[in-house]
Amino acid sequence: MFGGRRRDQHGGSGSTPAAVRLDSVRKTYGKGDSAVEALRGVDIALDYGSFTAVMGPSGSGKSTFLQCSAGLDQPTTGAVILDGVDLTGMTEVQLTELRRERVGFIFQSFNLLPALTVEQNVTLPMKLAGRKIDRNRVADVIRRVGLEQRRTHLPGELSGGQQQRVAIARALVSEPAVVFADEPTGALDTRTALEVLDLMRESVLVSGQTIVMVTHDPVAASHADSVIFLIDGQIIGQLQHPTAEAVAERMTHLTAMVERPQRSFSLSQQGTDRRGRGGNY
Numbered sequence: 001m002f003g004g005r006r007r008d009q010h011g012g013s014g015s016t017p018a019a020v021r022l023d024s025v026r027k028t029y030g031k032g033d034s035a036v037e038a039l040r041g042v043d044i045a046l047d048y049g050s051f052t053a054v055m056g057p058s059g060s061g062k063s064t065f066l067q068c069s070a071g072l073d074q075p076t077t078g079a080v081i082l083d084g085v086d087l088t089g090m091t092e093v094q095l096t097e098l099r100r101e102r103v104g105f106i107f108q109s110f111n112l113l114p115a116l117t118v119e120q121n122v123t124l125p126m127k128l129a130g131r132k133i134d135r136n137r138v139a140d141v142i143r144r145v146g147l148e149q150r151r152t153h154l155p156g157e158l159s160g161g162q163q164q165r166v167a168i169a170r171a172l173v174s175e176p177a178v179v180f181a182d183e184p185t186g187a188l189d190t191r192t193a194l195e196v197l198d199l200m201r202e203s204v205l206v207s208g209q210t211i212v213m214v215t216h217d218p219v220a221a222s223h224a225d226s227v228i229f230l231i232d233g234q235i236i237g238q239l240q241h242p243t244a245e246a247v248a249e250r251m252t253h254l255t256a257m258v259e260r261p262q263r264s265f266s267l268s269q270q271g272t273d274r275r276g277r278g279g280n281y
């Protein structure tokens with residue numbers, strides 16, 4: 001079993017603090033005529049133990065949302081509160097420390113160090129953070145992702161799916177408050193992708209891990225508890241207990257909305273819940 005944070009340690013929604021909260025977050029890249037508003041007033045609170053997928057058309061702000069939420073980038077205005085810590089005004093050094101302590105990452109391209117073994121890759125973040133390595137926990141997580149027999153192998157000796165399993169083990173081993181996953185199945189074939197998604201889901205169900213996952217894939221999103229939809233830097237809807245079909249249908253609708261001429265597309269005219277909590281758009 002995965003160890004780690006269980007839902008009942010933190011409770012669900014209600015008065016308990018959120019694992020990640022964004023308050024009126026805006027992010028503008030550049031200045032003047034070339035300024036791009038990537039996030040335009042995002043408000044959301046994600047509970048501990050929740051698995052959230054973030055979807056939206058290309059350029060809608062998904063990566064920016066993830067980077068601001070994870071403390072990889074700072075909002076232009078607004079606040080991000082991660083595991084109870086307000087990131088506003090933190091220095092790069094403080095953010096790096098916070099990420100090492102409280103955040104796990106899973107990327108599309110695995111981001112493993114090729115010269116390190118499976119086990120060394122998994123323990124690297126803990127070493128960098130100067131944390132004591134619990135060998136039993138490391139062995140347990142590696143076993144859980146099905147790589148017990150591969151502990152001394154190098155990434156180059158593993159399949160893509162196995163490499164992503166290493167990345168999952170690396171993200172989970174330090175029991176982070178939140179795991180942020182950016183297209184974790186983007187480089188995998190369908191069957192391997194499902195295995196990886198099942199592992200992520202299991203860490204949520206068994207250990208109460210909190211996961212935020214950016215994806216373009218409705219099937220991947222259907223493994224989450226809820227999906228938030230971004231358009232043009234705003235959350236314009238949320239789907240609870242998503243099925244792949246329902247997600248695909250909504251994405252088709254959203255894509256059609258952004259492909260319409262700008263003058264006919266107005267979020268307020270659509271009766272949108274901009275805070276993303278109403279479930280309709």
Ligand SMILES: Nc1ncnc2c1ncn2[C@@H]1O[C@H](COP(=O)(O)OP(=O)(O)OP(=O)(O)O)[C@@H](O)[C@H]1O
Binds near residue numbers: 030063
């Ligand atoms: N560093 C940057 N400098 C300037 N503009 C940026 C920068 N990063 C992102 N943008 C712009 O911000 C907007 C949102 O980008 P973002 O990458 O967050 O979208 P996305 O939904 O993740 O897109 P995709 O699905 O194509 O990866 C886009 O218009 C993009 O061009």
